[in-house]
Each structure stands twice: as C-alpha cells, then as structure tokens.
Amino acid sequence: MKIIQLTDSHLMPSGIVVNGVDPEKQLRAAVTDIVEQHADADLLVMTGDLCNFGDPEAYALLKDILSPVAFETRLLLGNHDKRPQFREAFPDHPVDENGYIQSWLDTPYGRLLFLDSHEHGVIGGIYGEDRMGWLDSALESAGDAPVTVFIHHPPIDCGIAHFAHIGMHDDGRLIARLAAHPGGIRHIVFGHIHVPLSGTSREGIAFSSGQACSHRFITELDRPDPMWTGGNPCYRIITLDEVGLRAYSVEVGQTPTTRAELCAGP
Numbered sequence: 001m002k003i004i005q006l007t008d009s010h011l012m013p014s015g016i017v018v019n020g021v022d023p024e025k026q027l028r029a030a031v032t033d034i035v036e037q038h039a040d041a042d043l044l045v046m047t048g049d050l051c052n053f054g055d056p057e058a059y060a061l062l063k064d065i066l067s068p069v070a071f072e073t074r075l076l077l078g079n080h081d082k083r084p085q086f087r088e089a090f091p092d093h094p095v096d097e098n099g100y101i102q103s104w105l106d107t108p109y110g111r112l113l114f115l116d117s118h119e120h121g122v123i124g125g126i127y128g129e130d131r132m133g134w135l136d137s138a139l140e141s142a143g144d145a146p147v148t149v150f151i152h153h154p155p156i157d158c159g160i161a162h163f164a165h166i167g168m169h170d171d172g173r174l175i176a177r178l179a180a181h182p183g184g185i186r187h188i189v190f191g192h193i194h195v196p197l198s199g200t201s202r203e204g205i206a207f208s209s210g211q212a213c214s215h216r217f218i219t220e221l222d223r224p225d226p227m228w229t230g231g232n233p234c235y236r237i238i239t240l241d242e243v244g245l246r247a248y249s250v251e252v253g254q255t256p257t258t259r260a261e262l263c264a265g266p
C-alpha cells in the first residue's frame, strides 16, 4: 500500500508568513503534487502541527486545501494544534473514547496506529495513562500483526539540541510499551523536528521523520537556537507491502538538469 506523509504544515490564515515561509503556499503546492502524482495512494497521514496557532480560520483553510484528496486521510495533532478547534473543524475525524485524536487502520501488512501526543500548553509530547490504556487495547487486539506507528512527537531522543527539553515527556514508557508488542513494530513515523531523521531505537525499532512542509531548520545539531530556513514544499511516499516499509522523500518544484540514462546492468 502507498501512504503519503505530510508533516508540520503550520498553517495560518491566508497571507500570513511564519518564519519566512508562507505555509499555505507550501501546503497547496504539496497537495496539488500529491493529487497529480499519487491518485493511487491509499492513505494520507499528516503527522501534526497542522496549524501554527490552532485557530479556526487555519483549520478551515486546511479543510479547503485537502478537499481535492480523494483517498482516506488521518490527521494527527502536534504541539501547535488545538484539539477543540480541530474537532470543531473535523467533526467526523476518528477519535478514541476520551476524545483524543487516536485511531487505527488494519491493512494486509499489519495495523497502523495513529497516536495523539498533544497536550495543551506543553511543547513536548504527553502520553498519559488514559492514552496508554487505549494503546494497550489497540496493541492487544492487533494480536501477532506487525504495527506501524504514526505520531507527532518522536518517542526517542532525537539528539538535536533544540529539542532537548521538548521531546516526549514520558521517560521512555511509550517506546517500551511498543517494544513489548509480540507482532513487532515495523516503523515509527513522526514529525515535530522539522528535519529528516532516520534511525533505530535501542529496542531495535526503526523510526524516521519527514521534513516539514513549511519552515525547517538548517542542520545544526548542537545549537539550541538553530536558524530556520525555507525550501521546496515536501512530503514522503511510504510503501508498506510484502517487502516491508520504505520511505521516499519528495520535493516539489525541483529544477531538472539532465536525464539519467537507462542502466541496463549488470
């Protein structure tokens, strides 16, 4: 199956620039490309920070921008979002019994889990007892099926100074619970850090982030105050099939140079 990941769109009402980037322009270009190039996709997942301040006008704009997407969509909340405003704008979006924006989808290649790590007034991620209870039942009912997780905040230490105090505030409980799943965790897909990162946790779980569709950082790992930068709108194509999981980064609007010749091998 083909999954499209968009992350950290940070939408504002039309015309407002955030950290030197117009988030509406970025997201519209990315969604236009997705609709043109990936009509065969099965799912679009936006891994949080949908809107920069969570205001109703920005969620209305998000709804408008996503309206040409014909396939299933799951939206996750990030620290910049606001849950009540999101639910007002997207009343049909799946939620758990406590109103967190959490759900799962079963596929031929295992269960996909969409987790809600947003907590009002907290920049880092929170995954408390009530959410963990939902996760327990989601994992237990998955049985031996492998699981792929989508969440805004990385449940691991990303190793970037700027995020040293705004990661997942859970002392490793979420990743430990995931690691105990007998079917295994195929991958954890997240956003939040605005730059591409891939790795493996000490439990042996693979993870990666998408690059933000809006503003992103110049890669200065040790600086607590790195510079923001703009760049092409981007998203990821994630394939999940009998081979496993693969993630490809796409930039919209690249300038072609010359065409590569066919490499017939060997």
Ligand SMILES: [Fe+2]
Pocket (backbone or CB within 6 Å): 008, 010, 048, 049, 078, 080, 192, 193, 194
């Ligand atoms: Fe963000």
